[in-house]
Amino acid sequence: xxxxxxxxxxxxxxxxxxxxxxxxxxxxxxxxxxxxxxxxxxxxxxxxxxxxxxxxxxxxxxxxxxxxxxxxxxxxxxxxxxxxxxxxxxxxxxxxxxxxxxxxxxxxxxxxxxxxxxxxxxxxxxxxxxxxxxxxxxxxxxxxxxxxxxxxxxxxxxxxxxxxxxxxxxxxxxxxxxxxxxxxxxxxxxxxxxxxxxxxxxxxxxxxxxxxxxxxxxxxxxxxxxxxxxxxxxxxxxxxxxxxxxxxxxxxxxxxxxxxxxxxxxxxxxxxxxxxxxxxxxxxxxxxxxxxxxxxxxxxxx
Numbered sequence: 001x002x003x004x005x006x007x008x009x010x011x012x013x014x015x016x017x018x019x020x021x022x023x024x025x026x027x028x029x030x031x032x033x034x035x036x037x038x039x040x041x042x043x044x045x046x047x048x049x050x051x052x053x054x055x056x057x058x059x060x061x062x063x064x065x066x067x068x069x070x071x072x073x074x075x076x077x078x079x080x081x082x083x084x085x086x087x088x089x090x091x092x093x094x095x096x097x098x099x100x101x102x103x104x105x106x107x108x109x110x111x112x113x114x115x116x117x118x119x120x121x122x123x124x125x126x127x128x129x130x131x132x133x134x135x136x137x138x139x140x141x142x143x144x145x146x147x148x149x150x151x152x153x154x155x156x157x158x159x160x161x162x163x164x165x166x167x168x169x170x171x172x173x174x175x176x177x178x179x180x181x182x183x184x185x186x187x188x189x190x191x192x193x194x195x196x197x198x199x200x201x202x203x204x205x206x207x208x209x210x211x212x213x214x215x216x217x218x219x220x221x222x223x224x225x226x227x228x229x230x231x232x233x234x235x236x237x238x239x240x241x242x243x244x245x246x247x248x249x250x251x252x253x254x255x256x257x258x259x260x261x262x263x264x265x266x267x268x269x270x271x272x273x274x275x276x277x278x279x280x281x282x283x284x285x286x287x288x289x290x291x292x293x294x295x296x297x298x299x300x301x302x
Contacts, residue, residue, distance in 0.1 A: 025158045038100060156168060180273060
C-alpha cells in the first residue's frame with residue numbers, strides 16, 4: 001500500500017491559528033511517502049528515510065501481554081509512534097498489523113519545518129482509515145492546519161474555532177509567484193516548545209484575532225506589491241507585540257532595503273518569506289543563506 005501527503009507553509013496567523021484565527025496555509029509541492037508491506041515476522045517494523053535516502057530512524061514494535069512495546073532505548077519518536085498506534089487501536093486492531101513493515105520516505109529536508117510529523121500522521125491515518133485530525137491531536141499539540149494541507153494542491157484558508165474546522169480553497173495574486181521568495185535560515189524550531197511558550201503569553205486574544213483575520217483577508221485580496229509589504233509589516237507588528245519579540249527584519253535584516261521580510265511558522269527559524277522588487281537575492285546569499293526558493297517553486301500558489 002502506498003500513501004502520500006503534502007508538506008506545508010503557514011503564510012498568515014502563526015500562533016493565533018491555535019486559537020481559531022483565520023490563516024492562509026500553503027500546501028507544499030514536497031511530500032512524504034508511506035509504504036506498507038506485509039512481511040512474515042510477528043512484529044511491526046518501522047523505517048524512516050530522509051530526502052537523500054538515508055535511514056534516519058528505525059524501530060521494531062512487538063505485542064507483549066496485549067500491549068504494544070519496543071525493545072530499543074526509550075526515545076521521543078518511538079513514544080510518539082506508540083501513542084499513535086494506541087489511538088489507532090481504538091478503531092482498528094493493531095495486532096492485525098503485526099508482520100507489517102512501514103517505510104516512510106521524505107522528499108524534503110526534514111530540517112526545513114515543512115511538516116515531517118504532520119505528513120507521516122496523515123499518511124498513517126489514511127492507512128488506518130481514521131480521522132487524521134484526531135490522530136494528530138492524540139500525540140501532538142497544534143491547530144491542524146498542517147493536516148488540512150496534506151491533501152490539497154492549492155492555497156487554502158484554515159481555521160479551527162471551537163473544534164469546528166473550516167477550510168476554503170483560494171487563489172493568490174500572481175505577485176506571490178513573481179516577487180516572493182522563501183529563504184531557509186537553518187535554525188529548525190521545536191514547534192511543540194513554541195506552542196507552549198505562546199500559551200504562556202497574556203494578551204487580548206479576541207482583539208488580536210480580529211486584527212489578524214482582517215490582515216489575512218487583505219493579503220488574499222492584495223493586488224499590489226507595496227500593499228503586500230505594508231500588510232507584512234502590520235502582520236509582523238501584531239505577532240511581535242504578542243510574543244514580545246522584535247520582527248526578524250528589525251532584529252537581523254534591518255539593512256535589507258529591497259523589500260520586506262516575514263517570519264513563518266515558529267518565529268526564529270526554519271524559513272522566512274522575503275519580497276523583492278528586482279529579484280536580486282544576493283543580500284541573503286552574502287550572509288550565507290543559500291537555500292532560496294521562489295515561493296511558487298516550493299508551494300502551491302494557484
